[in-house]
Amino acid sequence: LYKFAMSALPLYVVGAISLEYYLDFSLAKAWYSAFNGTNTTDFDFAPYFLGIFIFSCITLIVSYLAMIFIGSYKTYFKTEKPHQKIFYIFSLILTPIFFPLAHFIFTLKKQWQTTATFEEYLDKEIISLQYDIILNQMKVIKTLLENVPQLYVAFLLSLSTPLYEKIERYEYKAIVILFVFVKPIFTVISNAWQITTLHKNIRDQKVGMLGNVLVCLTIFFCTMSRIFAITFCIIFSSCFPDIPFYLYWLSNSAVFQNEITPYVRETLYLADISYAPAIFLIILLVAYPIIYYQVTKRYMLPHSISKPSRKVRLLLAITNIFCPLKPKLDFARKINDHHNLIINGAIFFSFFINNVLFLIFPFLWYGTSFFTATLPVLDELIRYFRFKNSFGNFPQSFPTKIPTTMLKAHIIFPVGSVLFFIVGALLFIIYQTKFHFWATLRPTDMMEYKRGMELEETIEPGQEKNKSKVPSSASGQSSHGIIEVMIDTEGEQKGDT
Numbered sequence: 453l454y455k456f457a458m459s460a461l462p463l464y465v466v467g468a469i470s471l472e473y474y475l476d477f478s479l480a481k482a483w484y485s486a487f488n489g490t491n492t493t494d495f496d497f498a499p500y501f502l503g504i505f506i507f508s509c510i511t512l513i514v515s516y517l518a519m520i521f522i523g524s525y526k527t528y529f530k531t532e533k534p535h536q537k538i539f540y541i542f543s544l545i546l547t548p549i550f551f552p553l554a555h556f557i558f559t560l561k562k563q564w565q566t567t568a569t570f571e572e573y574l575d576k577e578i579i580s581l582q583y584d585i586i587l588n589q590m591k592v593i594k595t596l597l598e599n600v601p602q603l604y605v606a607f608l609l610s611l612s613t614p615l616y617e618k619i620e621r622y623e624y625k626a627i628v629i630l631f632v633f634v635k636p637i638f639t640v641i642s643n644a645w646q647i648t649t650l651h652k653n654i655r656d657q658k659v660g661m662l663g664n665v666l667v668c669l670t671i672f673f674c675t676m677s678r679i680f681a682i683t684f685c686i687i688f689s690s691c692f693p694d695i696p697f698y699l700y701w702l703s704n705s706a707v708f709q710n711e712i713t714p715y716v717r718e719t720l721y722l723a724d725i726s727y728a729p730a731i732f733l734i735i736l737l738v739a740y741p742i743i744y745y746q747v748t749k750r751y752m753l754p755h756s757i758s759k760p761s762r763k764v765r766l767l768l769a770i771t772n773i774f775c776p777l778k779p780k781l782d783f784a785r786k787i788n789d790h791h792n793l794i795i796n797g798a799i800f801f802s803f804f805i806n807n808v809l810f811l812i813f814p815f816l817w818y819g820t821s822f823f824t825a826t827l828p829v830l831d832e833l834i835r836y837f838r839f840k841n842s843f844g845n846f847p848q849s850f851p852t853k854i855p856t857t858m859l860k861a862h863i864i865f866p867v868g869s870v871l872f873f874i875v876g877a878l879l880f881i882i883y884q885t886k887f888h889f890w891a892t893l894r895p896t897d898m899m900e901y902k903r904g905m906e907l908e909e910t911i912e913p914g915q916e917k918n919k920s921k922v923p924s925s926a927s928g929q930s931s932h933g934i935i936e937v938m939i940d941t942e943g944e945q946k947g948d949t
Contacts, residue, residue, distance in 0.1 A: 469548050476602070479631055480508045486619055494847070495700045497618060500693050504605060515598035516548065522589045523547040525763045551590065555583045585653050589767060592646045596770050599639040600675075606632045607683060611857055612694050614849040640679075644672040647771055654764065654780050666883035673876030674775040674803065677869045681810035682733060684865035687858065688814045689730040694858065695830075696725055701850055702833055712833070719829045723822075732813050740806055741769040748779055752795065757782040775876075776803040796884065800877055807873060811866045823862035831859055 483505035490498040524544055531537045543550040562580060567573040609616050609632050619628060648668040652659045659667065686692055702720055712720075745765060753759050760768075760779055771777050776799045781792075815823070831854040838852045857864060 469552075475627065475631065475635070476508065476512060476598075478627055480505060480512070482619060482627075483508060490618070495693075495697050497614065497693060500615065500691075501618075503691065507601070507605070511598050511601045515594050518593045518597055519590045520544060520547045522593050522763065522767075523551045523586060526761070548590065548594070552587065555587060558583065588646060588649045588653060589763070591642075592650050592767060592771065595639065595643045595646055596774060599635075600643060600774060602631075603636045603639045604679070604682065604686070606636045607679065608686060608692060611683075611687065611855070612692065613851060613855075614693060614697050617849045640672065640675060643675060643774070644668045647671050647775060647777065650767070650771070651777060654760065654768075660887065663883055663887040666879050666887055670876045670880040670883065671775045671777075673872045673879065677807055677872035677876065678774050678803075680865045680869035680872065681807040682737075684861060684869070685729045685733045685810045685813060687861060688725065688818065689733075690725050690727045691730045695723075697850075698830060698834060698854070699723055699725075701846055702830070702837065712836075716829055716833065719826055720833065723826050723830065726817065728817050729814050733810065736806060736809060737773060740802075741773055744772050744802075745769040752779070752781060755781075772799070772803065776800045792884075796880070800880070804873055804877075807869050811869060815862070820862075827854065827859055830854060 483501050487498050487501040487505060490496070490501060524547065531540045558579065562576050567576065609619065616628075616632070645668055648664055648671060651667050651671075652664060687694070690696065699720070748765065748768070753765075758780060765779065768777055768779055778796055778799050781795070834851060835853050838846065838850070853859075
């Protein structure tokens with residue numbers, strides 16, 4: 453029973469993926485139904501629902517193609533006969549389902565078939581770890597390119613009363629609650645843990661339990677910091693309907709226009725929302741991973757002995773959109789004890805600068821008076837108009853006041869983003885100085901050790917051949933190290949599943 457339970461464990465991935473795709477397609481259908489059924493005589497919500505529908509479809513397609521790339525990049529299955537090749541090509545189309553099933557079949561055979569030799573046992577262990585690493589990479593890319601963008605949509609829906617009220621008309625309430633409140637919490641936690649596993653795999657699984665916990669918390673707080681920064685940039689753009697919705701109804705309530713002062717009337721008609729913050733956000737989100745990829749490729753990796761594959765470098769570049777993560781670097785020549793500190797500091801600093809740019813752009817575009825004067829005036833107008841005409845021309849979704857999360861957004865989101873980042877950076881410093889695998893060893897000590905090993909091998913070259921037969925710690929490289937070289941390098945060695 454234990455063997456069967458362990459071998460059937462990978463099947464939960466297929467069920468989770470199928471359930472998640474059902475939820476995604478149901479919500480995409482709801483967005484499109486809302487676009488077709490929205491009343492355009494008053495404030496038009498149709499463009500917002502159409503934009504969410506197109507955005508959801510793009511994230512689904514990009515995520516699916518990225519999972520196919522992750523599952524098929526330098527991963528080889530035995531396809532000698534024509535029908536095997538045809539089946540393999542067809543299976544690539546269904547990589548998100550095919551690869552977990554292949555893992556399940558392999559694990560089932562591994563659990564129930566005995567191995568005759570030690571070499572056969574080692575081969576199965578290597579292949580099993582390759583499956584785990586590739587499945588983790590597929591989960592990471594799906595989380596980053598599909599689930600995290602959906603998290604932003606859900607977060608914005610929870611902040612927007614008009615949108616949330618309208619979407620409930622076109623989909624089951626339980627599905628809406630799952631998407632808006634349950635899935636975002638699961639996405640943030642899953643994102644942190646999957647990236648932590650990726651971090652551990654890149655570092656040859658030499659991260660202890662406490663180290664994994666600290667890295668996971670670092671990723672969680674840094675991701676929350678980025679979520680707050682991006683949300684602040686979006687809610688004060690035309691992509692978020694609440695402020696345009698308020699301005700539309702306030703401007704069209706002519707019955708009370710003579711009862712307000714000229715200053716308030718002028719403030720109302722001069723208030724405007726632009727697409728510029730959203731455009732700036734998209735440009736920066738696209739440019740940052742490209743810059744990260746080029747910098748690591750041209751300035752860091754040429755000085756490192758072990759170079760991750762192109763797939764891992766792309767995965768790290770996408771990961772750094774939402775949380776800072778450094779590739780594994782093993783410097784080959786002159787280094788000092790400050791190199792890792794400088795590189796980690798540069799990655800975290802660039803991540804923080806991106807957050808600052810997201811947070812200050814709305815202030816630069818609208819001016820501080822928009823947040824300190826215009827929004828409070830609009831809040832007072834909403835209170836006054838609702839008091840004078842409680843059951844009049846305003847729709848049911850029109851609020852009695854501006855929500856605090858929007859009225860004080862210029863304080864809540866910048867302060868929250870900075871505090872989350874500080875906590876995440878402090879946790880990472882604790883991990884690097886107290887719980888890192890090489891925390892008690894300086895890089896210079898490691899270089900001296902490697903030079904000594906190279907000198908020993910030149911004196912006794914016959915021992916190298918004997919050492920390579922047994923993947924023990926005495927050979928200077930663990931079995932995990934052998935597996936990592938087979939998977940993550942782009943030289944003559946390839947991962948052969």
